Amino acid sequence: MEFERMVREAAVTSSSLLLESYGQHNIGIRLQREGGLHLQVNGPSGQRLGCMGMPGTTILCKGPTSDDVGYLNIGAEITVLGDATNGACNAMANGKVYIGGSIGSRGLTMTKWNPEYDKPQLWVLGSTGDSFAEFNCGGIAVVCGVNPKNPDNILGYRPCVGMVGGLIYFRGPIDDSYPRTNARLDQPNDQQWQWLVENMPVYLGKIGRADLFSTLTRRDEWRILATVTPQERALMFSGPMPMAEFRNQFWNKAFGGGDPLRDLAPGLDRSVIETIVTGDLRRRQPYWANSEAAAPCTFYCPIHIPTVERLRLIREGRIDEAYEMLLRYTPLPASVCGAVCPNLCMENCSRRGVDGPIEIQILGRAVGNFPAPTPAESLGKKVAVIGGGPAGMNVAWQLALAGVEAHIFEKDGRIGGKLAQVIPWERLSQAIWDVEIKRFLAMPNIKVHLNVDMDKEQFAGLERDYDYVVIAVGAHEPRRIPFPGHERVITALDFLKKAKSETPMAVGREVVVIGAGNVGCDVACEAYRLGAEKVTLIDIQKPLAFGKEKEAAEAHGAVFRWPVVTKEVTPIGVVTDSGELIPAQTTIISIGDVPALPFLPETIETMSVGGAAWITTDQAHVTSNARILAVGDVEKPGLATNALGAGKTAAEYIIADIKGEKWQPFTKPLIPHKALTITHYFPGDSGPTESDQADRCLSCASCRDCHLCETICPTGAISRREIEPGGSDRLLARQKTFEYVSDDNKCIACGFCADTCPCGIWTMNAF
Known part of the structure; x- marks a missing residue:
């Protein structure tokens, strides 16, 4: 010592x-x-x-x-x-x-x-x-x-x-x-x-x-x-366990050595009855619920992309099928999934319980140069889409794939909405964006009309000339606060649009951004790129910024301050309600945008929230007029992925209505995390390729054909059999043509299949 x-x-x-x-x-x-x-x-x-x-x-x-x-x-x-x-x-x-x-x-x-x-x-x-x-x-x-x-x-x-x-x-x-x-x-x-x-x-x-x-x-x-x-190790013990071994190791132990009649009838024979029930005498019955629930990645994705199915195709070497399947959900996998989306799929990925989530960005970027799927035969209908942002683009994309002619009417000189206009190129690669826009514009049945400033008369013409009209203009009217000096303040939307143009705005050495959300973080990054030396983001509450945007702003040196209330903006900075002066030669406000709907007919119902009008829709994004739909930020603010998801849903409704079919929303329940057996998976490094990610997928709610249930069944009740492909569900029809079944005459309802299934497929239901 x-x-x-x-x-x-x-x-x-x-x-x-x-x-x-x-x-x-x-x-x-x-x-x-x-x-x-x-x-x-x-x-x-x-x-x-x-x-x-x-x-x-x-x-x-x-x-x-x-x-x-x-x-x-x-x-x-x-x-x-x-x-x-x-x-x-x-x-x-x-x-x-x-x-x-x-x-x-x-x-x-x-x-x-x-x-x-x-x-x-x-x-x-x-x-x-x-x-x-x-x-x-x-x-x-x-x-x-x-x-x-x-x-x-x-x-x-x-x-x-x-x-x-x-x-x-x-x-x-x-x-x-x-x-x-x-x-x-x-x-x-x-x-x-x-x-x-x-x-x-x-x-x-x-x-x-x-x-x-x-x-x-x-x-x-x-x-x-x-x-x-x-x-x-599980596969080493192939073949059914002898019944005597199962009884001694598992069944007898379950009784725990006691019974409630010992005191009342001490002489009663309490030995185990030499039978284990099968068939109708069981209290529970195994059920192979393959693909009946949704994996977290699919459930939480606003577009409901079936990532598990995509990774299965990649594991099987069917890369082209995997790419085509993804492009049937979104025209912008590399730009949105691979770059700007906060990836709710990754945040909720079950693989996080083992080591880290599946790297969805790797999968999204891989599809950048893949050609568009072949559209179906024409249905003889045409739809007008007002707005060429992500919501309007996916409406048009889905309709075109289904054989419906889609006409986009865009106010700006290019399509893409805020993705093209305000997202900094350091977060969204311009090379990737240009490739995906080229693929989009090459799609048959999509016609794009630029620089169209929609008014009530033009809208009435669209109602008359098209079978359906979809409003997807987004939210491009910045919110403002009338504090003293507000005329000196630049809106985030105007600043970011100019930052991506050939003539960006000049900024001072010190910049204050009022509003510390993710858009405010984009403003901060662009301000640093344009020469600012210090950027301060202020907010009246704890900043809502998160993810890649917040990390990028902090990496540049941006400072977040809250709670701070702006009292006045002067030529030398922002004065707070406490009297403090935060020096700034440039002040930018970023507290959100609202829709601008001067063309909207009075017959379309809206809801006023925060002094702005938002279009009221149902689950299928249908407005008070059955032939007019609204998608994206005109309904409520959201992510680019929310806009893409709304566009796909609205298009599916229109397609079903054209065909005289009943529209079906996404209704699969989320698979419970406790249903998965993640202990079967070994932690490891996340590789840089699609195949690496495909191998890491836990295949939640979708059978991976690992044979563990078949191997562990003590009575040999479970077997695998081939089935004919088909069915109304297109994804299920494309999966492997097999299923696992349990023989009721052999099954003893022990539940080993459900306990060991890594994907949560087997469940034990009440008989």
């Missing part, structure tokens, strides 16, 4: 310590110093060298060390030039331990791994003792087999018992005592071998044995023990 106290005091004043050790314990325990700390230990070390080692700490022990080197290590780098005894790296969660000799028993046991950090590493030049990597949960070990203590078995007796994560590289012979249900013997693949070769020089340099590099980089001499995943 005295030695440990001396070391801790010395570490306060010096970043490099030389220690003379004669077996003292706890050297380096919990030590950390800003800028890093290095300890050199001359002589043998006692127990717990580097225990609870912290990031930035390095320890070099020039002699051997006793038990528990690196115990509970969370980031330190520890090098031991001699041997280490038992418990090396026990419960280590991060960091690296380099051993220049051999280690004793129970090395690398109970390691932990947080996927947000690097995996803990243990390197051993010689061999290990018994029970190596027991209950390993993520640690990587490299055992080189150079001068091992046990040349015939360099990993000792029963390595990897209970291992559920991590990887063991080894060179040399081992016996057959490792458990096959926890570890799989294999050769390193190319990626694993590359890792080993790249990291080997670092290790050999640490222990002073660079001369061994050529000896230790002969690939055919190395093998690995890889973790058996839960899915692989």
